[in-house]
Amino acid sequence: MELVEHDDLDVLIRVLLDQGYTVVGPTVRDSAIVLAELTGADQLPSGWGVATDAGSYRLVARDDSAAFAHSAGPQSWKSFIHPAHERITTSDWDESGMVFRAAAEPRPRYAFLGVRPCDLAAMGVLDGVLARCAYPDPGYTARRDGVFVVAVNCTEPAATCFCVSMGGGPRAQGGYDLVMTERVDDTGHRYVVEAGSEAGRRVLDSVPHRTADAADVEAADADLTAAAERMGRDVGRAMPEIDLRQLLADNRESPLWDEVASRCLSCANCTMVCPTCFCTTTEDVTDLTGDHAERWRRWDSCFNADFSYLHGGAVRTSTASRYRQWISHKLSTWHDQFGTSGCVGCGRCVTWCPVGIDITEEAAKLAGSHD
Ligand code: SF4
Ligand code: SF4
Known part of the structure; x- marks a missing residue:
């Protein structure tokens, strides 16, 4: 396990941008934490959390500077890999008649920063529908294949969260290039980081880091155990005998x-x-x-x-x-x-x-x- 200081998150974003990625991550906009293109760590929702309930979502100021202490916002990463609108073909008349062309839409190479374990699981579910199937969707696979994923384990579940009963969180279970657990306390703001791929290892090597000490690793583990117990809702766990x-x-x-x-x-x-x-x-x-x-x-x-x-x-x-x-x-x-x-x-x-x-x-x- 490695340790990256929060101040060096800017370097991580810059390394990804330099490698040609369009970096997407959480930011505050329109009284919500949305996903948008990022060019620096100062755009992250540091110091903001959310309070959710059935039919209710509110931004809440935190008493610390945590950047990823918020649950799922109104968008998911689906908006980028399976966009809401996509041009498929165009057709025009010319002297030979009607000419059809496949639309050549720009397909950015995305780096997703701050993917929650539930959303990582959701990307795996979408892969099963749109990529690992008899007729893969070419637009989806073109966007999805090159995505660099920086997952962030969930230490701050909301009242509407129930990833534990669906088996996907609060700890990321694979499918990432880097996974981080955020730690904020009196001694500083930092991330316990682990690489999940060779590409992740190479990116991490370009960012200032050091070996995480045992206390940080244990505290990060304890935060995740506590998060699993603070899920606001569940499906099935309260009725284990029900199929x-x-x-x-x-x-x-x-x-x-x-x-x-x-x-x-x-x-x-x-x-x-x-x-x-x-x-x-x-x-x-x-x-x-x-x-x-x-x-x-x-x-x-x-x-x-x-x-x-x-x-x-x-x-x-x-x-x-x-x-x-x-x-x-x-x-x-x-x-x-x-x-x-x-x-x-x-x-x-x-x-x-x-x-x-x-x-x-x-x-x-x-x-x-x-x-
Ligand atoms: S969000 Fe879904 S369940 Fe709720 S009112 Fe709309 S369609 Fe019905
Ligand atoms: S809780 Fe389940 S059904 Fe509801 S939005 Fe999330 S994945 Fe979809």
Whole structure:
């Protein structure tokens, strides 16, 4: 284990920029901690944390200078590797007729700084859907393959977090080039760092560091153990005898679906913020002359009424059927389809649901262990 001082995080960012990476990490904007391109460590949300609950998110000033002591924000890294809008083809008339071209969109080489273990797990889930499959998505693989990942273990879970019950955190479990655990105390602000790849080792060698002493390593471990015990929510741990996959499969006709539909706005927020939701639709647009046309792909949601449109009409016309589809896919049928859960416990859908519908609470109600 190595130790990097907070003041040298700037060097880490500069090394990554010099290697041609577009560095993306957390920063404060519009009263939230968002993900944006960074050029220096002074843009990190030092001294800021967040307070979340169902339907609620607030920035909170901390009494220390920690830069990564915040839980998942409104965006996930999905926004960069599976963007919300992507031009797929263009077509133009010329003397030979209509000419179609694959859109040559710029694809930055990203370095992601500050990836939470839940979000690292989510990137692995997306890989299973869009890369490790029979028909890999070329745009996704082109963006994802070159990503340099600096994970930051989670020492500050929020009230809406439940990564422990989904198995992804609070300690990163692989898939990173570097992993850091932040330590702030009377003796300073520093990171216990470990390389997870050769590329990570080389980058770390370019940043001032020293061997971490045993006290820092032990304190970082203790912080992670404490974080695991401070998860605000859980799915399944409170009801270990329940097989969630089977529970959802056995309750297709539960009255719960109408009850939750009486609150759900079918606004699709939960799917937009979810780091694993991957559904898209395609749209064709033309300019006013009709000589130029483009095909765009954009995020879609199973909460949209026309998402399940087949010939003649939509299959899921009620909000009840759409909520049932979403939670069943996340916690049950995703296993059948992709071999993993579709939920990593980041808590975003709970936080950003405008009416505070909580996936953990709905699962518990179904299991009969919640009022
Ligand atoms: S379903 Fe909710 S808690 Fe689970 S990964 Fe998606 S946004 Fe996060
Ligand atoms: S569960 Fe909440 S966020 Fe999701 S569609 Fe319903 S109201 Fe919107």
